[in-house]
């Protein structure tokens with residue numbers, strides 16, 4: 001049984017109760033959301049951890065991508081990144097490894113992670129083929145499906161499957177003067193396979209088998225955006241929309257089968273198109289949870305793409321996106337290091353929380369109020385306790401501590417808060 005099928009029978013599962021508790025909502029609201037497919041609770045039947053809900057009416061969640069690449073990364077470093085991500089507040093990690101010995105890496109991450117773990121099973125198949133001196137074209141549909149099954153059996157809580165990369169949609173990437181072509185790794189691999197084998201996407205052709213596997217382990221399917229725009233000038237083009245239509249339809253098939261499903265979205269996108277894209281996704285995909293990468297609102301800031309993504313992520317979350325995939329300062333440049341991971345999680349949490357305030361998530365502003373009350377009182381410890389980053393504010397303040405009084409070095413004796421507090425209390429300062 002899956003969370004989805006149980007919800008539809010009217011059962012409130014322990015996982016739904018945990019989510020309700022974390023969100024301060026009635027468990028029945030969570031059950032109803034899961035039953036309708038507007039909320040997912042990714043958790044493999046074989047794993048135990050403190051679950052999170054993703055979807056309508058819930059706090060916006062944040063994922064951190066980690067993992068080796070074929071040319072860099074080692075298991076101990078990736079596990080340290082997992083720690084950094086979780087300590088910074090990530091609700092999810094994705095193992096996007098494509099290096100050597102992927103099973104060991106994946107299993108270690110699954111073993112150590114106190115949060116949900118996602119992956120893109122196709123990467124492991126592709127990496128193994130490349131290791132064996134072959135290309136992606138040597139893959140077969142059954143090799144892919146068997147690997148997906150094995151990886152789900154290992155305990156993945158959700159998997160990205162780029163089922164909407166159809167021949168027709170790929171053809172559209174050539175038609176509308178796309179600048180950046182296909183930037184999704186999974187999307188590009190599948191497009192190459194399809195072209196060289198003159199076949200349709202195996203994830204689409206074998207979708208029912210995929211649903212059987214997902215159902216068995218209650219693995220949430222994250223229908224990937226293999227044709228997402230990788231440049232702001234490519235946003236909302238016909239290839240992207242065609243793929244969205246396909247995965248919207250597949251989402252319906254998944255829900256009918258009792259499989260939890262979310263929809264992935266872009267990418268690089270001008271600020272003024274973001275709310276419209278969220279609206280389209282919600283409408284076309286029957287309110288399924290929307291998992292976005294960024295969106296990055298400009299292409300010209302490599303080195304600062306945690307910022308371009310946080311700007312877009314805040315707008316997306318405010319418009320109804322449910323799950324933000326982090327982008328780090330390393331995006332477009334190199335594999336992220338531990339500091340990149342930390343900065344990526346914090347900037348994405350800022351975007352998510354800003355979105356939650358705007359979308360009116362229950363109690364979203366409580367922590368802001370708590371911090372602001374302390375700020376007004378010059379209660380530094382209280383401020384640090386309520387802060388998103390638990391270390392940096394204290395360090396900056398202490399390193400630059402004013403020599404006397406409670407103020408900071410910004411204004412010193414001309415501290416506005418101090419002056420106004422004295423006025424309020426009626427004592428001359």
Ligand SMILES: C[C@H]1O[C@@H](n2cnc3c(N)ncnc32)[C@H](O)[C@@H]1O
Nearest residue numbers: 065066067068069096097331332336
């Ligand atoms: C789809 C997203 O995944 C990121 N991405 C791909 N592979 C890795 C990895 N090993 N570690 C961290 N991020 C990764 C890309 O930078 C892009 O932002």
Ligand SMILES: Cc1ncc(COP(=O)(O)O)c(N)n1
Nearest residue numbers: 184185186225264292293325
């Ligand atoms: C939100 C999100 N995160 C990760 C991926 C996988 O990456 P890729 O599509 O490049 O294989 C994705 N498609 N969308």
Ligand code: MET
Nearest residue numbers: 183184230267268331332
């Ligand atoms: C083209 S670089 C890899 C990923 C890219 N940043 C994206 O938006 O999907």
Ligand code: SF4
Nearest residue numbers: 183185331332333334
């Ligand atoms: S340029 Fe770098 S980040 Fe972009 S697709 Fe190629 S390897 Fe990946």
Ligand SMILES: [Zn+2]
Nearest residue numbers: 183230268332
């Ligand atoms: Zn990009």
